[in-house]
Amino acid sequence: MSDVVLETRGLVKHFKARKGAVRAVDGVDLQLRRGETLGIVGESGCGKSTLAKLLVGLEKPTQGEIRVRGEDLTRLGGAALRRSRRNIQMVLQDPYTSLNPRMTVGDIIGEPYDIHRDAVPQYGKARAVQELLDIVGLNPDHINRYPHQFSGGQRQRIGIARALALRPEIIVCDEPVSALDVSIQAQVINLLEGLQRELGLAYVFIAHDLSVVRHISDRVAVMYLGKIVETGNHAAIYEQPTHPYTQALLSAVPVPDPRLRGRRDHIMLEGDVPSPADPPSGCRFRTRCWKAQPGCADHEPLLEIRQRSSHPSACHYAEVRHVMRRF
Amino acid sequence: MSDRNATVEAPKPTGGKPRSLAGDAWLDLRTRKIFWIAAVLVVVVLLMAAWPSLFTSADPKDCLLARKNAGAGGGAPFGYDFQGCDVYAKTVYGARDSILVGVAATLIAGVIGLVVGLLAGYFGRWVDAVLSRFVDIVLAIPFILGAIVLARRLSSDPESNGVFAVIVTLGVLGWTTAARVMRSAVISAKNQDYVAAARMLGASPARLMLRHILPNAVSPFIVVLTVLLGVNIAGEATLSYLGVGLKGDAVSWGLAIAEAGPFARTAAAPLVWPSVFLAATVLAFIMLGDAIRDAFDPKLR
Amino acid sequence: MNEITAHVDALPGLDPRAPLLHVEDLHVEFRTRDGVARAVNGVNLWLNPGETLAVLGESGCGKSVTAQAIMGILDTPPGHVTGGRVLYRGVDLLRLPESERRKVRANRIAMIFQDALSALNPVYTVGFQLAELFRVHRGTSRREAKRRAIELLDQVRIPDARRRVDDYPHEFSGGMRQRVMIAMALALDPEVLIADEPTTALDVTVQAQIMSLLADLQRERNMGLMLITHDMGVVADVADRIAVMYAGKVVEEAPVYDIYAHPAHAYTKALLESIPRLDHKGQALNVIRGLPPALTDIPTGCAFHPRCAYAREICRLEPPPAYQIAPHRVTSCHFVREVLGV
Numbered sequence: 001m002s003d004v005v006l007e008t009r010g011l012v013k014h015f016k017a018r019k020g021a022v023r024a025v026d027g028v029d030l031q032l033r034r035g036e037t038l039g040i041v042g043e044s045g046c047g048k049s050t051l052a053k054l055l056v057g058l059e060k061p062t063q064g065e066i067r068v069r070g071e072d073l074t075r076l077g078g079a080a081l082r083r084s085r086r087n088i089q090m091v092l093q094d095p096y097t098s099l100n101p102r103m104t105v106g107d108i109i110g111e112p113y114d115i116h117r118d119a120v121p122q123y124g125k126a127r128a129v130q131e132l133l134d135i136v137g138l139n140p141d142h143i144n145r146y147p148h149q150f151s152g153g154q155r156q157r158i159g160i161a162r163a164l165a166l167r168p169e170i171i172v173c174d175e176p177v178s179a180l181d182v183s184i185q186a187q188v189i190n191l192l193e194g195l196q197r198e199l200g201l202a203y204v205f206i207a208h209d210l211s212v213v214r215h216i217s218d219r220v221a222v223m224y225l226g227k228i229v230e231t232g233n234h235a236a237i238y239e240q241p242t243h244p245y246t247q248a249l250l251s252a253v254p255v256p257d258p259r260l261r262g263r264r265d266h267i268m269l270e271g272d273v274p275s276p277a278d279p280p281s282g283c284r285f286r287t288r289c290w291k292a293q294p295g296c297a298d299h300e301p302l303l304e305i306r307q308r309s310s311h312p313s314a315c316h317y318a319e320v321r322h323v324m325r326r327f
Numbered sequence: 328m329s330d331r332n333a334t335v336e337a338p339k340p341t342g343g344k345p346r347s348l349a350g351d352a353w354l355d356l357r358t359r360k361i362f363w364i365a366a367v368l369v370v371v372v373l374l375m376a377a378w379p380s381l382f383t384s385a386d387p388k389d390c391l392l393a394r395k396n397a398g399a400g401g402g403a404p405f406g407y408d409f410q411g412c413d414v415y416a417k418t419v420y421g422a423r424d425s426i427l428v429g430v431a432a433t434l435i436a437g438v439i440g441l442v443v444g445l446l447a448g449y450f451g452r453w454v455d456a457v458l459s460r461f462v463d464i465v466l467a468i469p470f471i472l473g474a475i476v477l478a479r480r481l482s483s484d485p486e487s488n489g490v491f492a493v494i495v496t497l498g499v500l501g502w503t504t505a506a507r508v509m510r511s512a513v514i515s516a517k518n519q520d521y522v523a524a525a526r527m528l529g530a531s532p533a534r535l536m537l538r539h540i541l542p543n544a545v546s547p548f549i550v551v552l553t554v555l556l557g558v559n560i561a562g563e564a565t566l567s568y569l570g571v572g573l574k575g576d577a578v579s580w581g582l583a584i585a586e587a588g589p590f591a592r593t594a595a596a597p598l599v600w601p602s603v604f605l606a607a608t609v610l611a612f613i614m615l616g617d618a619i620r621d622a623f624d625p626k627l628r
Numbered sequence: 629m630n631e632i633t634a635h636v637d638a639l640p641g642l643d644p645r646a647p648l649l650h651v652e653d654l655h656v657e658f659r660t661r662d663g664v665a666r667a668v669n670g671v672n673l674w675l676n677p678g679e680t681l682a683v684l685g686e687s688g689c690g691k692s693v694t695a696q697a698i699m700g701i702l703d704t705p706p707g708h709v710t711g712g713r714v715l716y717r718g719v720d721l722l723r724l725p726e727s728e729r730r731k732v733r734a735n736r737i738a739m740i741f742q743d744a745l746s747a748l749n750p751v752y753t754v755g756f757q758l759a760e761l762f763r764v765h766r767g768t769s770r771r772e773a774k775r776r777a778i779e780l781l782d783q784v785r786i787p788d789a790r791r792r793v794d795d796y797p798h799e800f801s802g803g804m805r806q807r808v809m810i811a812m813a814l815a816l817d818p819e820v821l822i823a824d825e826p827t828t829a830l831d832v833t834v835q836a837q838i839m840s841l842l843a844d845l846q847r848e849r850n851m852g853l854m855l856i857t858h859d860m861g862v863v864a865d866v867a868d869r870i871a872v873m874y875a876g877k878v879v880e881e882a883p884v885y886d887i888y889a890h891p892a893h894a895y896t897k898a899l900l901e902s903i904p905r906l907d908h909k910g911q912a913l914n915v916i917r918g919l920p921p922a923l924t925d926i927p928t929g930c931a932f933h934p935r936c937a938y939a940r941e942i943c944r945l946e947p948p949p950a951y952q953i954a955p956h957r958v959t960s961c962h963f964v965r966e967v968l969g970v
């Protein structure tokens with residue numbers, strides 16, 4: 001399987017807290033193949049951003065492995081680590097805070113080359129920067145402008161150009177379109193899709209908007225309280241969800257079609273996500289699960305293929321429920 | 328790509344020479360009136376400090392008790408003080424030590440404050456704990472007491488005029504506010520996404536601090552420094568008044584103000600003129616600081 | 629309803645038969661350093677009791693400013709209402725003295741905001757803030773006010789309201805805070821509730837809870853609900869009518885079923901085609917090129933023309949008039965027929 005560009009095994013991140021630990025990411029296994037998009041969805045606070053930060057090295061894992069092209073980043077150091085890291089870049093959520101307001105766009109996009117001098121193409125940094133601006137659909141003459149002179153969507157393009165500079169194979173996108181206007185989201189999504197086709201990029205695409213994730217992803221992983229509770233290709237997750245949490249999430253997403261009003265299967269979840277500092281025993285979803293049985297408190301369900309679930313699902317009673325029937 | 332922005336033109340890889348933030352700041356500064364006013368004032372004051380004889384031919388030490396508190400006239404546009412010295416000449420000659428003390432002490436305080444604040448804010452944890460305690464300790468020293476002890480030790484040489492001692496004393500005791508302001512500005516800049524983005528690219532701590540954090544944290548620090556400049560010029564007066572400042576027959580604005588204070592009711596001019604010069608100088612530096620700060624903020628251009 | 633009127637001085641000119649809320653040709657400007665931003669340029673809206681009107685538009689198109697002008701909480705300066713009327717049961721609120729408006733604000737028209745945390749005072753318990761409303765506006769006793777505060781928290785389905793009433797805002801989660809905000813807004817039984825992006829900051833699961841709560845409360849109280857949002861999905865589920873705004877104008881207004889099935893304005897249509905759908909995996913999204921205009925420099929004619937696929941010469945020259953294409957259906961587009969495909 002040389003096809004796998006990124007793989008994590010038992011990835012764990014615990015943050016020290018006043019009492020005990022916040023278990024932000026608690027044993028995540030995932031695989032990403034070349035040119036593929038893996039969508040990650042889940043409610044706020046379930047560990048998506050922490051996972052993203054672990055992948056790009058902004059946080060150190062408490063446990064587990066992150067393998068980029070087979071090399072375990074957690075065991076590498078020095079120059080080898082730097083080289084490996086170049087292969088995995090990130091686009092951040094907020095285009096208003098992710099660009100240094102006191103650097104010109106040329107300096108921002110050129111910074112990867114200042115840090116990794118051996119990555120500068122033969123024709124020079126200046127040309128490379130202008131080429132990148134062109135690739136993401138910005139005017140290459142705007143290198144001397146500052147971020148505040150651009151709109152949100154354009155800033156996100158600058159962020160994407162910066163992530164492309166070192167020619168990575170993998171880009172982690174943490175909510176790349178959440179902060180954008182509706183009419184601009186489509187521009188950025190199409191850009192990301194176009195770049196994937198042309199450059200063969202693999203994306204880890206994190207978003208809370210399940211419609212956007214469905215649109216862009218080949219495979220989807222659903223996260224709850226630091227764990228992946230269901231994973232599969234987009235058809236499996238959206239058309240045959242088997243985990244109660246996935247089903248509830250999907251049923252809560254509003255669909256822009258008033259004809260579906262009152263005809264959709266609404267599963268109303270009670271309350272909020274429990275604190276990751278003190279997750280429920282057994283199945284973490286049991287405090288909000290309408291299918292919970294007494295046994296769910298004692299035995300933690302593994303993420304595996306079960307009798308009634310053709311794809312991995314972490315529920316003892318995994319079973320398809322069509323929440324997204326088409327009309 | 329079908330989603331190209333409507334305004335995008337064909338790439339012209341040769342167009343546009345890259346500029347830097349400093350270059351842009353200078354281009355902007357050149358067009359600002361307030362910058363030129365401040366700059367002219369500062370240059371005048373510096374000239375006065377370097378070559379006072381350019382501004383007056385009178386000798387500040389040429390005092391005649393007979394002229395005590397005499398009004399303006401003759402070669403003395405501001406009149407004479409209670410010892411019969413020329414107020415104008417004294418004020419002009421006072422510029423040198425006042426400016427020297429103010430600028431040098433502020434620079435020392437600024438450098439200490441910048442380094443301490445930047446390191447404490449950037450590294451956090453034990454570095455921050457140690458440095459912050461250190462700031463607290465310095466802050467806990469009563470200024471007068473600390474200054475007297477320090478200035479005494481530093482100016483044990485009877486030959487010296489005390490300027491060096493005053494500069495070091497004010498600098499070493501006066502950096503705490505600057506450090507605290509710097510530290511909190513660094514902490515808030517450090518947590519910005521663009522710093523994370525640079526860290527992700529593998530930027531070194533030095534690069535993060537100098538390229539990303541410092542330029543975005545320096546504004547409040549500059550404000551503190553410009554205020555500190557005025558405080559230091561006045562602080563020299565306090566020390567001189569306490570007998571641990573400038574010695575011998577030194578002249579400075581601070582000294583002049585301190586001397587003239589008790590006689591303010593009978594003769595206001597010896598108090599007013601050095602004060603006006605001091606205020607104008609501080610104001611000029613504040614305006615200069617503001618203009619530079621704004622020029623380095625692309626949003627305000 | 630009797631209880632309300634007993635406590636509120638009757639407004640002069642109040643006509644119980646007049647429409648509940650009618651905004652007529654509203655204009656709002658912001659006079660800023662960069663010039664005059666024309667945030668609202670002739671907005672027309674109406675709202676009946678028991679009805680949900682969704683105001684839909686991208687950020688910066690003037691939704692919140694319209695709401696603020698209706699509420700009389702516009703940031704003045706730099707904001708100025710430069711024309712139009714806001715009629716509440718026939719009374720022009722814009723002409724009322726501030727003291728009268730304050731009463732209208734508290735008792736008849738209420739508003740909830742996107743960011744519930746900053747709208748609640750962090751140093752008082754939520755129970756105190758709720759009780760304060762009853763004490764100030766109704767003169768109720770301390771005990772009675774607290775009892776009613778608990779009752780309200782119960783109504784917005786805060787579990788264990790009796791205990792939570794003494795908690796501070798920061799002790800509530802995002803969704804719970806929004807419930808508290810709703811309780812505050814409903815405390816004095818308003819007839820109109822304006823909700824400005826009430827769920828934008830929340831998760832879909834919590835959003836579903838809040839939207840169903842709002843719908844239930846509205847039904848029980850027969851309130852007029854003006855729901856401001858940029859999310860075409862949320863409004864499809866709850867709205868009766870939809871007003872689409874672009875660059876400070878309502879460009880299309882229609883009953884909810886019609887607008888999704890047959891958008892009659894090129895902007896509405898483009899917007900609907902540009903959003904990814906949950907219920908099927910489509911192909912490449914249709915993109916609206918360019919950016920929303922700067923409000924200091926709104927394009928001539930139809931403000932959407934630089935981005936519009938249907939635009940022709942006339943769109944640049946002439947602002948499109950409001951065409952009434954069906955009962956309750958108004959659209960301002962020169963090429964309605966082409967857009968509708970008829």
Ligand SMILES: Nc1ncnc2c1ncn2[C@@H]1O[C@H](COP(=O)(O)OP(=O)(O)OP(=O)(O)O)[C@@H](O)[C@H]1O
Pocket residue numbers: 015016022023024042043044045046047048049050051208276
């Ligand atoms: N540095 C930290 N120290 C302590 N706890 C943290 C830290 N960073 C994150 N957490 C906690 O870890 C959990 C997961 O956070 P994370 O930011 O990954 O969530 P998320 O899924 O990205 O949510 P959102 O959709 O809101 O972005 C949260 O409970 C958060 O409070």
Ligand SMILES: Nc1ncnc2c1ncn2[C@@H]1O[C@H](COP(=O)(O)OP(=O)(O)O)[C@@H](O)[C@H]1O
Pocket residue numbers: 658660665667685686687688689690691692693694703706707923
């Ligand atoms: N206090 C203010 N000062 C200056 N401009 C403002 C102010 N409030 C709003 N605006 C401007 O008015 C326009 C409309 O804003 P708003 O109604 O908040 O948009 P939205 O449709 O996203 O709610 C925006 O361009 C905004 O920048």
Ligand code: SF4
Pocket residue numbers: 243244245283284285286287289290291292293296301314315316317318
């Ligand atoms: S294991 Fe039990 S509690 Fe967990 S999701 Fe399945 S049914 Fe619900």
Ligand code: SF4
Pocket residue numbers: 893894895930931932933934936937938939940943948960961962963964
């Ligand atoms: S009036 Fe013209 S530019 Fe405006 S939406 Fe209609 S077709 Fe497009």
Ligand SMILES: [Mg+2]
Pocket residue numbers: 048049050174
């Ligand atoms: Mg996140």
Ligand SMILES: [Mg+2]
Pocket residue numbers: 688691692824825
């Ligand atoms: Mg708004």
